[in-house]
Every structure is written in C-alpha cells, then in structure tokens.
Amino acid sequence: MSEISHVLDQLDGTLLHDILVGVENQYENIAHVQKTWYMKTQFLCPDGCGKCCVGFEPDLMESEVLYMAAWLIENQYENALKIADGTFPFNNGNKTCPLFNPDSPYHCSIYGGRAFICRLFGASSFYNKAQKRVWKPCRFYPDDTLHAYSPSLSHRQFTEDEAATILGEMPPAMSDLMQMSETATESNKTVLLRDILPETIRRLLWIIQMNGNDNPNGTPNTPLAA
Ligand code: SF4
Known part of the structure; x- marks a missing residue:
C-alpha cells in the first residue's frame, strides 16, 4: 500500500508520478533487504536512540526530496504548507535536521518520507x-x-x-542500495534538506493543481497554497 497514493492519483500521467513510484519501490526494496538482515542477526538499533540525526542533516537528490515533499503533502498537509513557507517544525540549530523531534522516542517526524541515507543508518x-x-x-x-x-x-x-x-x-552494502536509488534519479546533484524541501513542496503543490486544471490557459482552478 503506497504512503502517497492520493498524491500519485493527482499526478497521474506525469513524469513525476513515475519517479515517485520508482522511489517508493526502491524504499520498499531497501526495507525488505534490511528486514531480512535484522531478522537474521537481531542486530537492532537501541530503542529510541536517534543519535545519528543529531549534528546531521541529509543532502537530498531530486528524486528523494520529491518523495519527501509528496509524503508531507499526503500525510502532514499543514506541516507541508508551513515548510513550504520556510518554517520547519523543529529548530535544532544549523547542524541538526529540522525534521528531528528530540522529544519523541521515534525522533524522525517524517519517518515514512525520510531520505535514502536515513534508511541506511545502522544497517549497511x-x-x-x-x-x-x-x-x-x-x-x-x-x-x-x-x-x-x-x-x-x-x-x-x-x-x-x-x-x-x-x-x-x-548487512547490505550502502553503495549497492544507493545504486538502486540512482535509477530513479534525473541527476546525482544533492542539496541540503532545508535548502531544497520548501521550494520542492511549492513546486509539487503547483504541479498537482495544474495537473487537475481544466482551464485552457493553464491557470490553476484554486489559489496556490504556497
Ligand atoms: S529526515 Fe528524519 S531520519 Fe533523516 S536526518 Fe532528518 S530526522 Fe533524521
């Protein structure tokens, strides 16, 4: 079951739809490979650790920031709008990811939409x-x-x-898992999460509106959310 099924419906027929499906398939492959390793070895991260996100913020490829934006729009719409306006949910300073929740035992506030590298910590x-x-x-x-x-x-x-x-x-090799990711990526260029996520959410909201737009001149039907 897709975690971004409604966004995918709204992007039906676009290249972005296919990129997002590809990323989600690769995330599922990574989860499957890692689950197999965890079950075999029982080598799990300590409960509630989250230290790998402290002093770290991921650089994102285009495909993974697109998935992160789509996941936020589908699963945390209010947060997505705030981030699109430049307000992240957590102020952890310049070095720690602004999506890291220090007060939650789960820590990552967008767990289902997290980046490739975040999925590889501890098990690669x-x-x-x-x-x-x-x-x-x-x-x-x-x-x-x-x-x-x-x-x-x-x-x-x-x-x-x-x-x-x-x-x-x-555990599986990080570079092998990352290669799986590159097949869905238009470019290997990466940008820091806080520098690229707001504009990607704005772009995706705009494309979603344009994709359902019947106006012949391409004007969106409703005011842009961002
Ligand atoms: S996206 Fe989530 S897992 Fe990745 S660094 Fe930020 S808080 Fe940590």
Missing part, C-alpha cells in the same frame, strides 16, 4: 579500498551491547567473514 556495510565489503557498527552503538557478542564486537571494521561468524551475516 561498505566497500573498502581493496573493494572488499566491510562493516563497522554505528559509532553510537553502546559498547556494552557490542561486548556482549561472542567473539566481542567493537567500533572497528569487520570483514565479511567476521560479520558472518559473529552476527550470521554482513
């Missing part, structure tokens, strides 16, 4: 210079939990064999 490996896949536990993962494994885990790189011995399996 990477290729080292020798093109070997390695995995390093998240730097916020508690030492005592890592040390409870046998052999003990720590905040260092582990080879595929080591990860398989200790956890049962290496």
Whole structure:
C-alpha cells in the first residue's frame, strides 16, 4: 500500500508520478533487504536512540526530496504548507535536521518520507579500498551491547567473514542500495534538506493543481497554497 497514493492519483500521467513510484519501490526494496538482515542477526538499533540525526542533516537528490515533499503533502498537509513557507517544525540549530523531534522516542517526524541515507543508518556495510565489503557498527552503538557478542564486537571494521561468524551475516552494502536509488534519479546533484524541501513542496503543490486544471490557459482552478 503506497504512503502517497492520493498524491500519485493527482499526478497521474506525469513524469513525476513515475519517479515517485520508482522511489517508493526502491524504499520498499531497501526495507525488505534490511528486514531480512535484522531478522537474521537481531542486530537492532537501541530503542529510541536517534543519535545519528543529531549534528546531521541529509543532502537530498531530486528524486528523494520529491518523495519527501509528496509524503508531507499526503500525510502532514499543514506541516507541508508551513515548510513550504520556510518554517520547519523543529529548530535544532544549523547542524541538526529540522525534521528531528528530540522529544519523541521515534525522533524522525517524517519517518515514512525520510531520505535514502536515513534508511541506511545502522544497517549497511561498505566497500573498502581493496573493494572488499566491510562493516563497522554505528559509532553510537553502546559498547556494552557490542561486548556482549561472542567473539566481542567493537567500533572497528569487520570483514565479511567476521560479520558472518559473529552476527550470521554482513548487512547490505550502502553503495549497492544507493545504486538502486540512482535509477530513479534525473541527476546525482544533492542539496541540503532545508535548502531544497520548501521550494520542492511549492513546486509539487503547483504541479498537482495544474495537473487537475481544466482551464485552457493553464491557470490553476484554486489559489496556490504556497
Ligand atoms: S529526515 Fe528524519 S531520519 Fe533523516 S536526518 Fe532528518 S530526522 Fe533524521
């Protein structure tokens, strides 16, 4: 079931519709691959952690900011309008994502619409210079939990064999998962979330209105929301 089904209906027949469907399919693929890894290894982030969002704000590709905007319009319309006007829900300073809710145990206020990188925290490996896949536990993962494994885990790189011995399996590689994302992206250029999300929401609202517009001169039927 799509989390942006109404927005998709409103964009029917447009290129944006197809891009959004592609992004959502890739998010579902990532969730499936990660769920398989989590179920096999039981290596879960500590409850309510959220530290990976502190001091971090994602740079977004065009396709993922489009999905984020569509998700907000569908699931948090009032918030979407405020963000379109430049007002983000949380003032966390310049370095921390303005969608991070420090007072909620779930932390991300747009969880279903979050970016690719946000979906990869904690459950991805990477290729080292020798093109070997390695995995390093998240730097916020508690030492005592890592040390409870046998052999003990720590905040260092582990080879595929080591990860398989200790956890049962290496998590999927971030670059492989990101490649899945690039197929739906027109450009690899990225822009900081707070610099691109407001105008993307405004653009999407405008396109939605234009797409349902019967006026021959292309004037929207209703005043633009942003
Ligand atoms: S979008 Fe959500 S998960 Fe990503 S950095 Fe912001 S608060 Fe964290």
